[in-house]
Amino acid sequence: MTTGRVNPKQRLEDQNISELGHVYYNLMEPALVEQALKRDEGTLGNGGALLVTTGKHTGRSPNDKFVVRTPSVEDSIWWENNKPMDPASFDQLYTDMLAHMKGRDYFVQDLFGGADPAHRLDVRMVTELAWHGLFIRHLLRRPDRDELDTFVPEFTIINCPSFKADPEKHGCRSSTVVALNFDKKLILIGGTEYAGENKKSVFTLLNYILPGKGIMAMHCSANHAIDNPVDTAVFFGLSGTGKTTLSADPSRVLIGDDEHGWSDRGTFNFEGGCYAKTISLSAEAEPEIYATTTKFATVIENMVYDEETKELDFEDDSLTANMRCAYPLHYISNASETSLGGHPKNIIMLTCDAFGVLPPIARLTPAQAMYHFLSGFTSKVAGTERGVTEPQPTFSTCFGAPFMPRRPEAYGNLLREKIAKHGATCWLVNTGWTGGAYGHGSRMPIRATRALLTAALDGSLSQTEFRKDVNFGFEVPMAAPGVAEVLLDPRRTWEDKSAYDAQAQKLVQMFADNFAQYVPFIDEDVKAAAIG
DSSP states (O other), rough: OOOOOOOOOOOOGGOOOOOOOOEEEEEOOHHHHHHHHHTSSSOOGGGGOEEEETTOOOSOOOOGEEEOOOOOTTTTTTTTTTTTHHHHHHHHHHHHHHOOOOOOOOOOEEEEOOOSTOOOOOOOOOOSSSHHHHHHHHHBBOOOOOGGGGOSEEEEEEEEEOOOOOOOHHSSSSEEEEETTTTTTTTEEEEEOOOOHHHHHHHHHHHHGGGGGTTTEEEEEEEETTEEEEEEEEEEEEESSSHHHHHHHHHHEEEESSSSEETTTTTEOOSSSEEEEETTTTTTTTTHHHHEEEEEEEEEEOOOOTTTTTOOOOOSSSSOOEEEEEEEEGTTTBBBOOEEOOOOEEEEEEOOOOTOOOOOOEEEOOOHHHOOOOOOEEOOOTSSSSTOOOOOEEOOGGGGGGGSSOOHHHHHHHHHHHHHHOOOOOEEEEEEESSTTTTTTTEHHHHHHHHHHHHHHHHHHHGEEEEEEETTTOOSSSSSSBBBBBGGGGHHSSSOOHHHHHHHHEEEEEEHHHHHHGGGGSSSSTTTTTTO
């Protein structure tokens, strides 16, 4: 039995997925919330939000992600970063998953990955959980209802949390598995209820497909000036660097908070919604995002709440520090209606430096931009993991290594070509520590970061005097409106200047050691980009 609107020639039976229970096609938000509550998948929260938990998996499982190794992708996948699965193991996994699915109810959402119709990916998401259908309906782009009558999926993703993989039979690591088969245009997800696997699977697909067409796939947020999409800015950054917070600028139009493409036509959002962290979220600091937590059908993931009042506790991380909310983009008042922008005028690379070495902002040459893009630096800090007693560097190439199927140079060269062609100005912004390392210094003031970004985006910062940083060679402004001059020179913020110098040399060496892996593949000017 089926319910909902679908292309009559593209039912699951036409994809040889049969003998299921009830199949719900393209239910809208009210029906998905209703089904989730009926199936006891979650609780109705204030304003009609849906409160859910994800069991033992409260984040992605990168060590359980595999790419099927076939001749068509053998020479284009970055195998050092992507675990291979042989085709026979995948076929057995698919057979066993289909057998497990028989007689069970499933929810199908036919959606677009990409706001630009010329470059979007038509994706079918098949989910065991109704709330997963709601989540992905928020996070991807929703076709008009009449478009569903002719929708033909290019890729299909099946997410079956109740299915447990067998490492011996399926060539995987554990009972959890995420397996991508580019030849069969199929992704299988099993053994995890964490919804982020759904959205990042689509991002991984686009990160493989689009560079082959000369389109830059970017793990970044983006916004543009009001009434001027040509004045577009993108914000690269890993988790915790401020990607969502800093792009949500009330004086600019939000294109998107996480995933974008850069084509010959300009910038376009891959998604139709946002997946924001909610730990320590406040109405004062981030009013727009905070307001979504009490809006209808927002998915509230892994948050502690009062059983009687359903009030959320934004400080209680006993379930996970990775608590989140998922909502459609139109819940943000200044969001773009088209999710399109121009060619980036400014490119901001966000880093959280827990060593207290990097300045709050620096201007990069194109070669330096490629160096820092390939480096993808941020920091883990003491207390985040057992045994971590001092800041530990994390280098995630292209600011998103887990989602990069191709070698880093493929993305780095594309970025460099587009910077050269369109004349973007590149900035490195440190939202981490100043006045000392984590535990001794203090977090970079958010007001200073916002003031510096405002000056960078309106062009006034480029008119100031700059000095050359002795450690990394990039240019650092010597003054900026609303920012204490001492903050712009991190060495001056340390009481012990010799301790700063030692910490700086330590960080420079960490960058050099990490970057050694790229030296055989890049130009000489990029190799020299970090030399002060």
